[in-house]
Amino acid sequence: MNERLILITNDDGFDSKGLAAAVEAARGLGRIVVVAPEKMQSGMSQAITMYRPLFLRRVREEEGLEVYAFSGTPVDCVKMAFDYLLRDERVDLVISGINHGSNSAVNVLYSGTMGAAIEGSFYGCPAVGLSLDDHAADADFEASVIWGRRIVEQVLAGGVELPLCLNVNVPAGKPETVRGLRLCRQNRGFWREEFFRHEDPRGREYFWLTGEFVNGEPEAEDTDEWALRNGYVSVVPVQVDLTDYRQLERLRGVLR
Amino acid sequence: MNERLILITNDDGFDSKGLAAAVEAARGLGRIVVVAPEKMQSGMSQAITMYRPLFLRRVREEEGLEVYAFSGTPVDCVKMAFDYLLRDERVDLVISGINHGSNSAVNVLYSGTMGAAIEGSFYGCPAVGLSLDDHAADADFEASVIWGRRIVEQVLAGGVELPLCLNVNVPAGKPETVRGLRLCRQNRGFWREEFFRHEDPRGREYFWLTGEFVNGEPEAEDTDEWALRNGYVSVVPVQVDLTDYRQLERLRGVLR
Numbered sequence: 001m002n003e004r005l006i007l008i009t010n011d012d013g014f015d016s017k018g019l020a021a022a023v024e025a026a027r028g029l030g031r032i033v034v035v036a037p038e039k040m041q042s043g044m045s046q047a048i049t050m051y052r053p054l055f056l057r058r059v060r061e062e063e064g065l066e067v068y069a070f071s072g073t074p075v076d077c078v079k080m081a082f083d084y085l086l087r088d089e090r091v092d093l094v095i096s097g098i099n100h101g102s103n104s105a106v107n108v109l110y111s112g113t114m115g116a117a118i119e120g121s122f123y124g125c126p127a128v129g130l131s132l133d134d135h136a137a138d139a140d141f142e143a144s145v146i147w148g149r150r151i152v153e154q155v156l157a158g159g160v161e162l163p164l165c166l167n168v169n170v171p172a173g174k175p176e177t178v179r180g181l182r183l184c185r186q187n188r189g190f191w192r193e194e195f196f197r198h199e200d201p202r203g204r205e206y207f208w209l210t211g212e213f214v215n216g217e218p219e220a221e222d223t224d225e226w227a228l229r230n231g232y233v234s235v236v237p238v239q240v241d242l243t244d245y246r247q248l249e250r251l252r253g254v255l256r
Numbered sequence: 257m258n259e260r261l262i263l264i265t266n267d268d269g270f271d272s273k274g275l276a277a278a279v280e281a282a283r284g285l286g287r288i289v290v291v292a293p294e295k296m297q298s299g300m301s302q303a304i305t306m307y308r309p310l311f312l313r314r315v316r317e318e319e320g321l322e323v324y325a326f327s328g329t330p331v332d333c334v335k336m337a338f339d340y341l342l343r344d345e346r347v348d349l350v351i352s353g354i355n356h357g358s359n360s361a362v363n364v365l366y367s368g369t370m371g372a373a374i375e376g377s378f379y380g381c382p383a384v385g386l387s388l389d390d391h392a393a394d395a396d397f398e399a400s401v402i403w404g405r406r407i408v409e410q411v412l413a414g415g416v417e418l419p420l421c422l423n424v425n426v427p428a429g430k431p432e433t434v435r436g437l438r439l440c441r442q443n444r445g446f447w448r449e450e451f452f453r454h455e456d457p458r459g460r461e462y463f464w465l466t467g468e469f470v471n472g473e474p475e476a477e478d479t480d481e482w483a484l485r486n487g488y489v490s491v492v493p494v495q496v497d498l499t500d501y502r503q504l505e506r507l508r509g510v511l512r
Contacts (some may be wrong), residue, residue, distance in 0.1 A: 006352060046301040072465075079451075108498055209304060238500055
């Protein structure tokens with residue numbers, strides 16, 4: 001029997017609402033194994049745990065679904081799955097998410113969700129990072145489940161070339177308000193941060209990181225930011241060669 | 257007076273040998289401000305701290321040098337410097353390192369050193385990540401200081417276009433064994449991990465992540481891995497648009 005095997009992870013933790021939504025999006029498409037962080041790992045990027053031991057916990061098993069919590073980062077979870085738990089099996093797809101909050105534009109770099117998706121794509125199967133552009137505690141994941149499932153089915157249907165990693169962001173709101181899917185490039189922009197300074201009861205100062213995303217090209221209609229702002233599901237295929245080829249040529253006269 | 261201002265950070269911590277080496281490489285080129293992690297942050301990628309307060313500590317000040325330790329990630333350190341400590345000043349250059357161990361190839365993605373360098377390049381000045389391809393506790397940083405300084409001087413001399421972020425890796429060994437500098441592209445490859453499984457004295461299992469880098473193109477002479485393996489200082493200019501443009505075209509027929 002050639003039942004498909006789907007690995008699901010995320011950065012919000014094994015017991016988050018978004019993880020349940022990802023399981024819902026994949027339900028029935030194959031056997032599902034969840035290996036997700038024991039605790040919230042938002043903003044963990046592609047971090048790995050090098051100098052601490054890690055603990056794996058089998059949370060539960062039901063028909064077609066096994067759930068593990070792992071004490072590491074999202075990328076650690078992917079490695080634990082491929083290099084230990086599932087090392088003798090063929091994984092057909094990795095889903096990371098559904099993240100509570102968008103990972104469009106430069107957020108792909110900081111996102112633990114996308115860190116895990118990228119890592120998954122290193123293991124010879126397609127990987128899909130799913131995020132919902134809604135930070136509210138009562139965010140409605142329905143549209144992201146529907147679109148996540150649709151995209152996952154299209155990827156599994158074949159015809160994609162590897163490596164494949166998708167950064168999928170779904171706008172907030174009801175499914176019927178989504179205007180469709182747009183293949184996009186990553187928007188250029190950056191975060192300008194502020195540190196909120198406070199003092200603890202003993203007078204020791206501490207800081208909270210906060211900030212605001214600055215869209216560097218608000219008019220460009222081929223970016224993920226534009227798609228999301230205009231009610232579309234944005235899909236950016238992601239690759240990991242960071243080489244700046246334009247600079248590579250320019251610098252030949254400068255560095256020696 | 258237009259004295260230059262140089263920000264130095266790293267991922268090995270404010271009191272590491274490599275940080276002292278970076279300060280040595282930059283000494284005399286301007287006023288130096290160090291904002292570096294309070295504790296070791298290797299493998300932290302571009303992680304940011306979203307849900308914990310952060311603590312800043314002024315460690316010491318001497319002629320032309322101020323040193324701060326910050327309780328966050330390398331990227332948090334860069335943000336703390338630009339968005340708080342130095343927010344009214346013009347920073348001319350960011351140096352991250354000198355890392356104890358190379359950050360060539362796909363390691364750029366996991367590296368806290370390079371996470372900080374990339375973040376620095378978002379703030380309108382050149383950023384240089386420096387790493388030494390030697391993990392030994394008694395690693396000799398002399399060659400990396402010499403080449404780091406040379407590259408930093410060439411970047412500061414002008415003629416570079418922004419954004420500019422360099423991933424510089426220096427081979428292990430004495431300065432006289434270095435064969436020169438090569439501008440390279442990022443090598444394709446990946447890590448295959450193993451998890452060492454043990455049990456603690458109470459029978460609870462735990463895992464240590466370990467692994468081996470697999471060079472996906474050992475024969476390609478234009479990559480950073482090749483340069484390092486052959487005794488050259490590798491310099492890869494880095495950019496952050498992860499869009500896979502080839503897939504973007506291909507997927508137009510697949511996803512809708």
